[in-house]
Amino acid sequence: MYPGYDMAPPDPRETRELRMEIEEFHAEYCWTLDCGDVERWPEYFTEDAVYRITARENADAGLPVGLVYADSRAMIRDRAFALKHTQMYAPRTLQHLVTNVRVLQVKGDAIKAQSNYLLLQTLVDGPTTIQQSGRYYDTFVRVGGRLLLRERQCIYDTVLIANDLVLPV
Amino acid sequence: MFSVNTVIHQPGSFAKEQLDESFDYKWPEGGLQYIPDWIYTSPAIYQREIKRIFHGPAWNFVALEAEIPNPGDYKRSYVGPTPVVVARDTDGSVHVFENRCAHRGAEFCRSQRGNTKEFVCPYHQWSYDLKGNLQGVPFKRGLKGEGGGMPKDFKNEEHGLLKLNVATLHGVVFASFSRELEPLDQYLGPEILKDFEVVFKDRKLKILGYYRNELPGNWKLYHENLKDPYHATLLHSFLVTFGLMVAGSKNGMIADATGRHGTLASAKPDNVAAAVGAVKSEMRSYREDFKLADGRFLEYVREFDSPWSVTMQTIWPNLIVQRELNTLGIRHIVPNGPHSQIMLWTMFGYETDDEEMTRHRLRQGNLMGPSGFLGLEDNEAIKFVQEGLRRSPSEKGVVKLGGDRVGSTNSVIDEAAIRGMYAYYRKQMGL
Numbered sequence: 001m002y003p004g005y006d007m008a009p010p011d012p013r014e015t016r017e018l019r020m021e022i023e024e025f026h027a028e029y030c031w032t033l034d035c036g037d038v039e040r041w042p043e044y045f046t047e048d049a050v051y052r053i054t055a056r057e058n059a060d061a062g063l064p065v066g067l068v069y070a071d072s073r074a075m076i077r078d079r080a081f082a083l084k085h086t087q088m089y090a091p092r093t094l095q096h097l098v099t100n101v102r103v104l105q106v107k108g109d110a111i112k113a114q115s116n117y118l119l120l121q122t123l124v125d126g127p128t129t130i131q132q133s134g135r136y137y138d139t140f141v142r143v144g145g146r147l148l149l150r151e152r153q154c155i156y157d158t159v160l161i162a163n164d165l166v167l168p169v
Numbered sequence: 170m171f172s173v174n175t176v177i178h179q180p181g182s183f184a185k186e187q188l189d190e191s192f193d194y195k196w197p198e199g200g201l202q203y204i205p206d207w208i209y210t211s212p213a214i215y216q217r218e219i220k221r222i223f224h225g226p227a228w229n230f231v232a233l234e235a236e237i238p239n240p241g242d243y244k245r246s247y248v249g250p251t252p253v254v255v256a257r258d259t260d261g262s263v264h265v266f267e268n269r270c271a272h273r274g275a276e277f278c279r280s281q282r283g284n285t286k287e288f289v290c291p292y293h294q295w296s297y298d299l300k301g302n303l304q305g306v307p308f309k310r311g312l313k314g315e316g317g318g319m320p321k322d323f324k325n326e327e328h329g330l331l332k333l334n335v336a337t338l339h340g341v342v343f344a345s346f347s348r349e350l351e352p353l354d355q356y357l358g359p360e361i362l363k364d365f366e367v368v369f370k371d372r373k374l375k376i377l378g379y380y381r382n383e384l385p386g387n388w389k390l391y392h393e394n395l396k397d398p399y400h401a402t403l404l405h406s407f408l409v410t411f412g413l414m415v416a417g418s419k420n421g422m423i424a425d426a427t428g429r430h431g432t433l434a435s436a437k438p439d440n441v442a443a444a445v446g447a448v449k450s451e452m453r454s455y456r457e458d459f460k461l462a463d464g465r466f467l468e469y470v471r472e473f474d475s476p477w478s479v480t481m482q483t484i485w486p487n488l489i490v491q492r493e494l495n496t497l498g499i500r501h502i503v504p505n506g507p508h509s510q511i512m513l514w515t516m517f518g519y520e521t522d523d524e525e526m527t528r529h530r531l532r533q534g535n536l537m538g539p540s541g542f543l544g545l546e547d548n549e550a551i552k553f554v555q556e557g558l559r560r561s562p563s564e565k566g567v568v569k570l571g572g573d574r575v576g577s578t579n580s581v582i583d584e585a586a587i588r589g590m591y592a593y594y595r596k597q598m599g600l
Contacts, residue, residue, distance in 0.1 A: 053540065057281065058378040065378025065516045067540045069531045074463035079535070082542055086406035086456050089549045160511065161382040163552055164545040 002059055002137040002153060005112055007105050015103035022101050022113050022140070025147050030096035033167060039084050041168060042077040046141060046150045049073050053154040053169060056134075067165060079168070089166045095120040096169065098136070110150065111140040117154070119169050121162075132158045132169055183559050185210040186507070196600055200573060201588035203565045206558045209387040214598075215507040221597050222486050223249025223504065226350040228336060228343040230488035230501055231255050231265055233515060235340060235374035241284045241299065247503045247513075248344055249487070253333065254278045254288070255342060258299040263337060265344040266301035266330040301330035339369035341499075357484065358425035360577070364432045364480040367473050368492050373520035377530065380514040382539040386551035387558075388487075388504040389594075391512070394547055395483045396431045396590055398422050398581035399570060404550060406454040407542045411467055412441030413494070414479060416448050416581050421477075424576040428589030429485035437469060437478040437494075466532050469494045485593075493543075495526075496533040508555055514538055 012019070025044075032040045045051065052066040070076045097118040105112040114137050121131035134156035140147045154169045181187070188194075188211040197203045208214055223229060231246040232255040243256040245268060252268040270277050270290040277290040287304060288297045296305040303325040311318025333344040336353040343353055354362060384391070394400065401414050408414040419436040438444035449455045461467065469478055472495065482490040489500035497518065503511040516538075518530045537544045558566075571583035575592055578585045594600075 055379065055381070061378075063376065063378035064527065064531055065380075065534060066531060067380055067538055069534055071528065071532065072463050074461075075466060075532065075535075077462045078466065081459065081462075082406070086410070086454065086459060087542065088404060088406075088454070088546045090553075159381055161380070161539045163382060163384055164539040164548040166540070166545055166549075 002114075002135075002155060003062075005104055005114060005137045007112075009102060009104045010106070012103070015106065018106065018111065019101050019103050019113075021147060022103065022111075022115075022138075023098075025140070026098040026101070026115060030098060033096055034094050038080045038167060041080050042073050044149055045073045045076055045152075046143065046148045047073050049076065049149055050151045050153075051076055051149070051168075052152075053134075053156065053165070055159055056155050056157055057159060059153070059155045067161075068168060083167060087166070089164070091124055092166070093122045094131075094167055109141050111142075111147070113138050113140065117169060129162060130158065131162060132156045132165060134158070134169065183210075184562070185559060186212065189213050194600055196595065197565050201575065201591055202567065202569045202573070204568060204591060205565050206561075206563070208594075208600075209389065209555065209558045210507055212507055215504070217598055219249050219504070221599075222594075224251070224346045225597070226345070226347040227486050228345055228350065228353055228356050229486065230341065230484065230499070231344045232263075232342040233340060233374055233376070233499065233517070234263070234337065234342060235376055235517065236282065236515070237263070239284065241286060242282070243278070243285060243288075243299075244282045245278055245280070247487075247501070247511075248333065248346065250504050252276055253344065254301075255344075256288075256299045256301075262300075263335055263342055264300045265333040265335050265342070266297075267333075269331070270295055271303060271328045271330055272306075297330055301332050302326070303329045339366060340372070340374060341365075341369055357430065358427070360423050360425050361430045361432060361482060361484065364423075364434065364475070364477070364482060364492075365484075365490060367475045367480065368490055368497060374517045375520050375522060375527075377516045377518055377527070377534075379516070380512075380538045382512050382514075382548070383505070384510050384512050384548055384551060385508060386510065386555035387507055388502050388510040390551045390554055391489070391500075391502055391510065392431075392483045392485070392590060393587050394551060395433050395481045395489060396422065396424075396586035397584065398433055398435075399584065400550070401433070401435075402448075402581055403452060403454065404546055405543050406456055406459070407536065409445070409449075409452050409455045410459050411461075412438055412445050413467070414581075415441075415444045416451070418444045419476070420579070420581045422578050422581070422583065422586045424586050424589045428576060428586075428593040431483045431586045431590070433479070433481040433483075434477040435479040436476055465529070466535065467494070468529070470526070470529065485590075491537060493536055494533055495530055496537055497530065498534075498537065508559065512539075 051070040053068045098115050100116040119132040122128045137153040139151040141150050190213045229248040237257045240259045246255050254268050268276050268278050275292045338353050402416040414435040418438040421434040423432040480492045487502040491498045498516040501513040568584040571585045574585040575589040
């Protein structure tokens with residue numbers, strides 16, 4: 001549960017088509033990150049988007065800190081540029097898996113949904129590990145027929161991060 | 170599956186990890202200009218560190234008072250690798266005791282934080298007050314007619330939790346297994362106290378949240394990293410490109426008289442372009458084409474009466490105090506064997522911050538932590554060092570920048586503070 005996303009959801013049969021559209025969004029979003037095209041990652045957000053990754057411990061206590069904290073698409077773009085061009089980290093491959101999509105609310109132009117995510121990471125000389133297990137709390141808006149994220153809260157259960165979280169979820 | 174196990178070889182696979190007390194731990198020739206690899210890889214050295222340093226005469230960080238503001242508040246914490254509980258009693262005093270039931274040893278406190286009237290071990294329900302005194306033992310006198318129970322001479326006061334020595338300074342709580350050590354302010358020393366007070370004195374902290382990560386490197390590497398201004402001006406593209414810390418600008422590496430603590434300090438130059446331009450040819454991580462799309466992130470609100478815009482304090486043996494522009498926090502180092510450390514981050518602002526200042530701190534928090542632009546690079550570099558130390562047959566590292574000098578320096582192209590720390594370490598460890 002996350003504040004603002006704890007409403008009683010509509011009957012899932014009524015939002016089936018929307019859920020499919022959100023699943024398609026996740027598939028494209030994940031592919032962009034998994035194929036290493038992090039500079040296209042900001043394109044999934046609105047100009048005024050809020051993006052935060054934080055531990056469940058913080059979310060449950062109402063603490064605002066983010067492992068990653070952005071309150072504009074420009075900040076997301078700066079992170080994407082840094083990850084692509086200036087940050088020092090070991091090479092790695094990623095797989096983002098997103099499941100259990102639930103449409104929580106459709107109100108005006110805003111759609112609220114939640115999903116579970118799993119981030120698998122493989123370094124050049126090690127086994128594939130679960131880097132992070134968490135849940136997205138998303139607010140989408142439709143811009144030019146396309147869904148964009150106005151808010152994405154990534155709340156992770158994996159309390160002890162394995163060294164660092166370099167690429168976004 | 171944590172990162173330490175993602176290395177191909179399991180711990181114990183390399184000769185340098187098999188050394189025991191019978192190995193001749195002789196520091197290499199050349200004084201402090203060389204560091205032997207075995208201080209980072211040997212289980213016997215690690216055990217000696219726990220005994221002589223973390224459980225020895227050192228003040229270990231355990232909590233911020235702002236985390237436990239009310240009577241009955243508590244948090245789980247660590248002294249070295251040892252789990253402890255930090256609790257505030259009804260009279261307001263702060264107590265630290267082992268998180269180990271005095272009866273059969275269960276680690277009884279399972280929540281990170283909370284509020285309670287007493288601690289009850291779930292196994293046999295022995296109960297303790299907020300000072301760690303044994304209060305109740307079920308069936309202490311046995312059953313009527315069947316006997317049993319504790320011997321007549323059993324005294325509760327002889328079976329409380331193991332209590333630690335506690336000292337608090339400006340809202341920061343430290344503890345020690347030792348009863349014989351200097352008062353906390355003397356332990357820090359005047360050189361360190363000065364910048365510590367800039368962050369904490371007469372300030373009410375507002376906790377913003379926590380990060381936790383496992384860093385697959387020896388705990389001393391983290392101290393070295395922050396006593397090593399040389400790396401800061403080379404590794405971190407954000408410091409270099411945006412002039413947050415540039416070689417040739419006003420910087421300082423301040424050590425206390427013993428060499429164990431340090432403050433890496435830097436003043437953001439007024440003319441960033443000129444400062445960076447003068448030295449950029451030496452710095453591969455400088456990026457001319459990197460311009461921030463959202464410049465709010467690196468704004469500096471001058472909120473402190475200090476010449477420094479950055480102070481990173483290493484307080485021996487387990488605390489880092491971070492003041493990087495307006496992002497504030499502490500890092501609590503929990504050693505986890507020779508090849509690993511757990512790092513517990515608490516990020517904070519001040520009670521007096523308005524909403525915009527809090528958001529500014531949160532935005533700037535992207536510099537630090539396990540996903541921070543500086544933080545993740547440090548974690549990667551330290552992991553690389555530990556892997557190199559463990560897996561190679563070579564035997565020592567080189568710390569020759571600045572020659573034999575130890576302690577404080579104005580130059581960032583110097584390793585004097587690392588040498589100073591090891592001069593102290595060798596005395597403590599008998600090496």
